[in-house]
Amino acid sequence: xxxxxxxxxxxxxxxxxxxxxxxxxxxxxxxxxxxxxxxxxxxxxxxxxxxxxxxxxxxxxxxxxxxxxxxxxxxxxxxxxxxxxxxxxxxxxxxxxxxxxxxxxxxxxxxxxxxxxxxxxxxxxxxxxxxxxxxxxxxxxxxxxxxxxxxxxxxxxxxxxxxxxxxxxxxxxxxxxxxxxxxxxxxxxxxxxxxxxxxxxxxxxxxxxxxxxxxxxxxxxxxxxxxxxxxxxxxxxxxxxxxxxxxxxxxxxxxxxxxxxxxxxxxxxxxxxxxxxxxxxxxxxxxxxx
Amino acid sequence: xxxxxxxxxxxxxxxxxxxxxxxxxxxxxxxxxxxxxxxxxxxxxxxxxxxxxxxxxxxxxxxxxxxxxxxxxxxxxxxxxxxxxxxxxxxxxxxxxxxxxxxxxxxxxxxxxxxxxxxxxxxxxxxxxxxxxxxxxxxxxxxxxxxxxxxxxxxxxxxxxxxxxxxxxxxxxxxxxxxxxxxxxxxxxxxxxxxxxxxxxxxxxxxxxxxxxxxxxxxxxxxxxxxxxxxxxxxxxxxxxxxxxxxxxxxxxxxxxxxxxxxxxxxxxxxxxxxxxxxxxxxxxxxxxxxxxxxxxxxxxxxxxxxxxxxxxxxxxxxxxxxxxxxxxxxxxxxxxxxxxxxx
Amino acid sequence: xxxxxxxxxxxxxxxxxxxxxxxxxxxxxxxxxxxxxxxxxxxxxxxxxxxxxxxxxxxxxxxxxxxxxxxxxxxxxxxxxxxxxxxxxxxxxxxxxxxxxxxxxxxxxxxxxxxxxxxxxxxxxxxxxxxxxxxxxxxxxxxxxxxxxxxxxxxxxxxxxxxxxxxxxxxxxxxxxxxxxxxxxxxxxxxxxxxxxxxxxxxxxxxxxxxxxxxxxxxxxxxxxxxxxxxxxxxxxxxxxxxxx
Numbered sequence: 001x002x003x004x005x006x007x008x009x010x011x012x013x014x015x016x017x018x019x020x021x022x023x024x025x026x027x028x029x030x031x032x033x034x035x036x037x038x039x040x041x042x043x044x045x046x047x048x049x050x051x052x053x054x055x056x057x058x059x060x061x062x063x064x065x066x067x068x069x070x071x072x073x074x075x076x077x078x079x080x081x082x083x084x085x086x087x088x089x090x091x092x093x094x095x096x097x098x099x100x101x102x103x104x105x106x107x108x109x110x111x112x113x114x115x116x117x118x119x120x121x122x123x124x125x126x127x128x129x130x131x132x133x134x135x136x137x138x139x140x141x142x143x144x145x146x147x148x149x150x151x152x153x154x155x156x157x158x159x160x161x162x163x164x165x166x167x168x169x170x171x172x173x174x175x176x177x178x179x180x181x182x183x184x185x186x187x188x189x190x191x192x193x194x195x196x197x198x199x200x201x202x203x204x205x206x207x208x209x210x211x212x213x214x215x216x217x218x219x220x221x222x223x224x225x226x227x228x229x230x231x232x233x234x235x236x237x238x239x240x241x242x243x244x245x246x247x248x249x250x251x252x253x254x255x256x257x258x259x260x261x262x263x264x265x266x267x268x269x270x271x272x273x274x275x276x277x278x279x280x281x282x283x284x285x286x287x288x289x290x
Numbered sequence: 291x292x293x294x295x296x297x298x299x300x301x302x303x304x305x306x307x308x309x310x311x312x313x314x315x316x317x318x319x320x321x322x323x324x325x326x327x328x329x330x331x332x333x334x335x336x337x338x339x340x341x342x343x344x345x346x347x348x349x350x351x352x353x354x355x356x357x358x359x360x361x362x363x364x365x366x367x368x369x370x371x372x373x374x375x376x377x378x379x380x381x382x383x384x385x386x387x388x389x390x391x392x393x394x395x396x397x398x399x400x401x402x403x404x405x406x407x408x409x410x411x412x413x414x415x416x417x418x419x420x421x422x423x424x425x426x427x428x429x430x431x432x433x434x435x436x437x438x439x440x441x442x443x444x445x446x447x448x449x450x451x452x453x454x455x456x457x458x459x460x461x462x463x464x465x466x467x468x469x470x471x472x473x474x475x476x477x478x479x480x481x482x483x484x485x486x487x488x489x490x491x492x493x494x495x496x497x498x499x500x501x502x503x504x505x506x507x508x509x510x511x512x513x514x515x516x517x518x519x520x521x522x523x524x525x526x527x528x529x530x531x532x533x534x535x536x537x538x539x540x541x542x543x544x545x546x547x548x549x550x551x552x553x554x555x556x557x558x559x560x561x562x563x564x565x566x567x568x569x570x571x572x573x574x575x576x577x578x579x580x581x582x583x584x585x586x587x588x589x590x591x592x593x594x595x596x597x598x599x600x601x602x603x604x605x606x607x608x609x610x611x612x613x614x615x616x617x618x619x620x621x622x623x624x625x626x627x628x629x630x631x632x633x634x
Numbered sequence: 635x636x637x638x639x640x641x642x643x644x645x646x647x648x649x650x651x652x653x654x655x656x657x658x659x660x661x662x663x664x665x666x667x668x669x670x671x672x673x674x675x676x677x678x679x680x681x682x683x684x685x686x687x688x689x690x691x692x693x694x695x696x697x698x699x700x701x702x703x704x705x706x707x708x709x710x711x712x713x714x715x716x717x718x719x720x721x722x723x724x725x726x727x728x729x730x731x732x733x734x735x736x737x738x739x740x741x742x743x744x745x746x747x748x749x750x751x752x753x754x755x756x757x758x759x760x761x762x763x764x765x766x767x768x769x770x771x772x773x774x775x776x777x778x779x780x781x782x783x784x785x786x787x788x789x790x791x792x793x794x795x796x797x798x799x800x801x802x803x804x805x806x807x808x809x810x811x812x813x814x815x816x817x818x819x820x821x822x823x824x825x826x827x828x829x830x831x832x833x834x835x836x837x838x839x840x841x842x843x844x845x846x847x848x849x850x851x852x853x854x855x856x857x858x859x860x861x862x863x864x865x866x867x868x869x870x871x872x873x874x875x876x877x878x879x
Contacts, residue, residue, distance in 0.1 A: 181721070186708035
């Protein structure tokens with residue numbers, strides 16, 4: 001029994017990372033109508049920034065977010081200016097398809113660069129407090145994993161406040177809803193796109209830091225994380241940012257349950273099957289409003 | 291009134307595109323038949339001339355990747371359904387071959403079955419997944435393929451070896467001829483398909499699914515036909531791989547990398563063209579194998595950049611770059627000779 | 635204040651506007667009528683910079699707008715109420731209006747303008763927290779107009795504001811257009827409801843197949859036999875203006 005609860009709790013913890021990974025993807029998809037397959041690669045790069053800051057300078061991985069998030073924001077801005085900007089002129093359906101293709105090319109580039117620079121070895125961070133945690137009725141609650149969950153909640157609350165309380169945040173939502181009307185009220189949507197993409201990359205950096213603390217990091221993890229994020233976005237259903245993190249937790253729990261039933265090797269299969277099933281039932285798409 | 295009238299008398303866009311595609315196929319027909327026959331003969335003669343295994347391996351890979359690329363192109367390029375689950379079909383073909391062949395079934399039978407199994411599986415899965423459009427179809431098929439890969443990796447964790455007796459009689463030449471024949475057959479089938487009425491229907495769906503439906507082209511059967519033919523050849527490519535490769539993890543041919551290879555080859559060569567995957571495969575294998583020797587493994591980087599450039603700037607790929615250059619050359623020569631005759 | 639000079643515009647192969655010229659002076663109500671597909675919406679979109687003309691020029695206060703971004707025209711006092719309303723469907727009524735006052739100029743006066751819009755459309759004030767996409771059609775149209783007013787326009791463009799609405803609400807919207815105009819805002823109004831529109835118009839243009847087919851004062855066009863036949867429903871032969879002349 002304790003073992004089952006332990007599994008579920010760990011499912012919840014990893015689900016919080018799924019949530020953060022998915023928020024960034026959902027933001028770009030909702031606002032720019034672009035599917036950034038390279039989101040997992042941005043996560044991977046963010047993870048490496050945290051890893052090297054810890055490894056070379058001893059920076060605590062949770063503190064390193066203050067460096068890696070702005071850094072990835074910058075990378076996001078550059079990628080947007082060099083690549084994604086040129087896709088913005090297409091019709092929606094073409095835009096999704098072309099963004100998928102371009103970001104696929106980017107996946108190859110970033111993955112290969114990471115391999116050249118940092119080798120294919122799997123890395124992770126062992127901090128002084130890594131193994132330490134609370135114990136509630138025999139269920140281990142490691143501090144790092146609890147911090148993951150807390151950080152995920154903080155991030156989504158912060159993002160929600162930004163999107164609902166600031167003019168810039170509202171401009172981003174308005175652009176997502178009806179980009180032509182956003183232009184009509186004076187929103188510079190090119191700027192909005194730029195900021196959205198940068199923000200999405202920063203969120204990927206945060207997720208990446210959590211991955212390297214609790215799990216493994218290597219240049220090839222990108223695709224798996226992009227798929228996870230996609231599953232969560234589809235689970236969340238609507239464009240609400242608030243829906244994404246609960247969906248992430250749900251996926252984490254669901255994986256834990258299916259791991260208990262079918263064996264840990266099939267954890268991934270569960271999410272992917274749910275994903276395909278939801279897509280087939282609601283073919284209008286990830287953010288389809290009826 | 292003339293303006294509106296002339297607009298209406300023009301053929302609608304999908305029809306026009308379909309017609310020009312048809313013309314594209316038939317124009318240089320005679321000449322290309324001769325060239326194709328000559329190339330096929332030359333390729334068939336290679337094992338008679340040399341036994342150098344590096345040459346035969348390189349050509350084998352090119353043939354295999356032509357089939358991989360063209361089979362993807364049938365579905366993605368011609369029918370417009372950008373599948374990211376192609377590796378699943380390739381993997382199913384390989385799995386069927388190894389299961390039957392090692393189980394005592396003669397190879398030719400196992401080979402044929404390896405085309406049919408993926409085709410049947412794909413048509414069963416295709417009916418629900420074709421409800422998805424555009425990028426949703428792409429990521430849906432990617433997810434299905436990943437499910438299959440993970441399942442195979444878990445159920446068949448051990449490396450699949452050719453048995454000792456088969457290994458003792460292993461020869462490269464039969465593999466070479468199988469791949470060559472399959473590549474030619476794939477090209478011929480694609481050519482015939484898109485000269486046919488049914489093929490025109492498939493092209494019309496790519497251009498505008500709703501418009502095609504409105505003119506009486508039913509989308510689902512046409513998409514399914516493209517999927518079945520695509521799966522059939524992808525499965526045969528997988529079978530050829532299983533026949534050729536001495537040992538591999540059963541999961542390996544299901545890896546998404548095969549899909550990505552097919553995608554790169556087709557886009558670099560020219561998506562939605564008959565000759566595109568051929569150019570793409572030659573270019574891709576040549577660069578990959580050459581670079582693997584000299585420059586460690588930078589080829590994903592190079593192909594990533596090339597791929598993005600092609601999507602953003604030259605959506606027609608090498609084929610289109612070729613025609614553009616030829617056109618530019620022709621107009622230059624024409625204006626040159628004109629100015630010379632004007633000078634006289 | 636607005637001059638459209640010999641504008642052509644196309645969608646791919648299809649040319650939607652042919653040598654269109656039109657003037658709106660300060661303080662005027664100008665109406666544009668014409669059948670479906672005549673290019674009225676394209677013209678409106680071209681004026682606000684959502685569509686680029688392939689030839690010709692849109693001139694605002696003596697300056698060409700060719701180099702301006704769509705979002706910069708709002709700052710100069712041009713606001714469009716688009717066809718089909720195009721509200722920010724996921725945002726509340728209040729947020730939609732706040733977005734209307736996005737530009738720096740409008741933001742300063744946001745509180746006063748908002749109070750005025752609540753006064754003009756009291757029903758919106760009652761539903762300020764409601765999500766825009768759940769409003770009725772009439773209220774959505776009011777919100778779309780309210781959003782445009784929040785930007786403090788000097789020139790208000792309205793594209794078919796009465797489409798699909800009940801007569802009472804249409805009357806209400808026309809009253810608001812008059813009211814706004816009396817505060818000194820020039821209006822360019824595209825309407826299917828030609829009679830009501832021509833009655834409040836100082837001047838009007840008729841558009842057919844991408845061209846300006848006629849113009850005059852509101853009263854002139856109201857009494858023009860061809861206009862009466864084609865747009866005011868006197869004889870329903872289906873003949874149009876061009877064939878009549």
